[in-house]
Amino acid sequence: MKKQLFALLLLLPAFAAQAQKIPYTNCKNCWVPDSLGNHRVVLTFNGTGKAAKVIIPWRRRDNDPENKRVIIEDAKTRQKVTNVKLSAITRESGEVVFEPTSGKGTYFVYYMPYKNEGRSNYPRGIYLKPENTASPAWLNSLNANIPAATVKEFQSIDAFNSFYPMEVIATKNETDALIAKHKSESFLVFPEDRLNSIRMTKDLPQRWIELGPQSKYTAAALRGENFSFQLGVYALQNLDDVKVTFSDLKTATGKKIPASALFCINTGGTAYDGSSLTKTVSVAAGTIQALWCGIDVPASATAAVYAGKASISINGKTSKEIQLSLNVSPTLAKNGGVDEPWKMTRLGWLNSTMAQKNTVIAPYKPLVVKNNTVELLGRKVEVNSDGFPKQIQTFFTPEMTEYADAPNNLLTEAIHFHFLNTAGKNIKLKSQGLQFTKQEPGTVQWTATSSNDSLQMEVTASMEFDGFIAYTVKVKALQDVSFKDITMHIPFKRDVAKYMMGLGQKGGYRPENFEWKWDVSHKNQDGAWIGNVNAGLQYSLRDEKYVRPLNTNFYLQKPLILPSSWGNGDKGGLNVKDDGKAVLANNYSGERKLSKGDVLYYNFNLLITPFHTINTDFQWATRFYHAYKPIDTIKQAGATVINIHHATAINPNINYPFIAWKAMKAYDDSAHAAGLKVKIYNTIRELSNHAYETFALRSLGHEIYSPGKGGGFSWLQEHIGDDYIAAWFVPEIKDAAIINSGMNRWHNYYVEGMNWLTQNVGIDGIYLDDVAFDRVTMKRVKRVLTKDGHPGIIDLHSANQYNKSDGFNNSANLYMEHFPYLNRLWFGEYFDYEKNNPDFFLTEVSGIPFGLMGEMLQGGGNKWRGMVYGMTNRMPWSDGADPRPIWKVWDDFGIKGTKMIGYWVDDNPVKTDHDKVLATIYKKDGAVLISIASWEDTDTEIQLKIDWKKLGIDPVKATITAPEIRTFQHAKTFGLNDKIPVEKAKGWLLIIK
Known part of the structure; x- marks a missing residue:
């Protein structure tokens, strides 16, 4: 019974x-x-x-x-x-x-x-x-x-x-009973502790049935603590424009925490670029919205109970008030409590403006405006009366190791627009003059307006200390007007327009005739770089609706938005041709009509290259070891900088290096004691599911995480549910990442996190694995990494982006806006070092035309060809291409302090008699190290062509020797006029003394 x-x-x-x-x-x-x-x-x-x-x-x-x-x-x-x-x-x-x-x-x-x-x-x-x-x-x-x-x-x-307690659902009967009890209300509020992240949006937790909706929230905090809590809103009706405001929190004796110290990350804050951000929150009937709130408790607060209220309004009308009671302890929180992120003490970082001010970053110099010319490190820009560059100059020698006295002019005439009427005749606009509106060390801005009776063009430009210029070009119809075309011409000098990269063109020599059309659905292409080693220009075409797309494997899930101006449906495009006077980049948008009052934005960005001279001594002295190994092992290998990848004991979680930070600090301290530096993997493209703030970030909708079809590893499906893009997964530790949506407030958190790691953990820089943020965040990161004398070394790895998933872009073109702040490139996976020509190596891999140097990755690279650009591979990435034998040659020869003169320099004193066997030299007083590499299809013999006077060596006393280099070459001595055998795809390192 x-x-x-x-x-x-x-x-x-x-x-x-x-x-x-x-x-x-x-x-x-x-x-x-x-x-x-x-x-x-x-x-x-x-x-x-x-x-x-x-x-x-x-x-x-x-x-x-x-x-x-x-x-x-x-x-x-x-x-x-x-x-x-x-x-x-x-x-x-x-x-x-x-x-x-x-x-x-x-x-x-x-x-x-x-x-x-x-x-x-x-x-x-x-x-x-x-x-x-x-x-x-x-x-x-x-x-x-x-x-x-x-x-x-x-x-x-x-x-x-575990699903407990926030993912144990209420039954339908329990939910229906709750709704029936509160049928006169439009929503219910369930205050929740910061340690119980609200996870579900479509089911009430059983916990809330037991506790019931509340009109009061009571908690305890430390003095100086960044305290967080949640207000769970359960909508019984559709709710529009949900907002939270706060009163002052006051003690019985009148002490207060001002309302300005309270915030809600869901309704507003500070955008990644420092601008004010207002968010509209709507909650559909029968769903839950977590409102994550924070209180920055002043360190000066008196230990007492502070009382106030949070008011939740719908469509501007106050609907509910939640009484807040915070018992502040006499204990002072260390560092605001951010050293304990599991307590959600870092949510305020989402609204940080740290390092936002555009101060000049070394080695750059303050901008100087003289008349209509802006001077910056190694470059000058003369601005025309219509606001566009009249001339762009660089001051770099072809060797890229020194600044030149004489300028390299990029343009044959000013950059300009043509507005062609239906008859093909240019509609001329009259300039009303140029006006500089801001002159600061880091930023110079100017405006210019040109118009006639039918058309007005307002130009606003902002130039920064690294050579970046952002143009907003507002074209307004003053009456109905029809165009055959609207174009922008960039007339390059021929000797500058030697190479090209981007718009579907692999990096290398510029094609004689180049044509391109927009195809944003499939191609991450909106601009190109055209230049030479010591002078060049990248430009990209955009409009006011530009949003940075997802990069790498995820481009197709959030591609570029076709600019309505430049794209003009399928009519816009670009061609680059030699017109006899110049190499003309013709950026056209095609036939269109504008009605009176219509506005189009023909915006574009410019980057003037190179950014600075090459620091060859940094290349020789800074030797990366890309693995988590014992300090003694790495030091004995001869490396000087350790790169700690994610999925390691001290940096287990991808792009969230805050969980094992104590072990990381101990390792860093040991490395520093041994004279080594430590950098860590930390980028933004995706974020570990182990991030303490995962569900707080999910409460922000698609601001931080991209929309997607979900799926992936089981934890994501069971706890995130749906509407996300599953990313990288590490099986050994079950670390599952979610794709970041692009430009958002997580970048503010990222900057704060990098500062915290630098100041508290002692990291010496970061290793970037592709980049999902723009140059605004990159500058901020460089500032915090180099603050207080820290080295702030940044190297960037990229896989070859030229494929369907990545949108057929070029890594160097895609990330060029970041190059001014990098110390080294590592390009990269799926780069073919055997079949590509020297011009590809120079433009897409080496970094030299931009003031950088690099390393090789795929298969260890080609060690002979790499040395022509001063590159080796990286330890211990490829067993078959150990760089230590070459490092030893560098040290034995004394390469530090030498002058690098590449094969691309016309007056290089050492050449070969074969066009496809190239020579780069590393020159010092009385000696030279010659790197020779072959791109011939077969084995061959070459003879050196040496200008002994330029070399500064007496040929009568000179010897040519090939030192013994393990896995590279056998020792050999050559006569000055000897034929030197060169194997296919190989070469030599020769020393002349």
């Missing part, structure tokens, strides 16, 4: 009281999740017979649980129970009948088993479908009087995977 009564109770829909008593526990590493899933129910059975029955009140947040397999395991034998019958499987509960194979005892029910398919680093978690393994005989033996098993506990594979 007791068993029957118990079974009846289990069948009742109102099982909340029983469910509340069932504990949720974690059983770390008690089973293998990849075959059984991350969750199980522990059952106990004390009956007898061949069947046991249980109703499991699992309260699941996943959809369609009836389509997921249930696996039952005998705890004693660890064998799968095959005789199982399921019925009434819902999100709230499931009825399970099974054979207790060991009789009385414990049984495990795994209810979300999955398997991973696809690439190990981009897995697809596939949940197993239900199966029927029960024998017909066992099924036929079942009757109505089946003894009951008892749910003992719910278990997760570890705490990180």
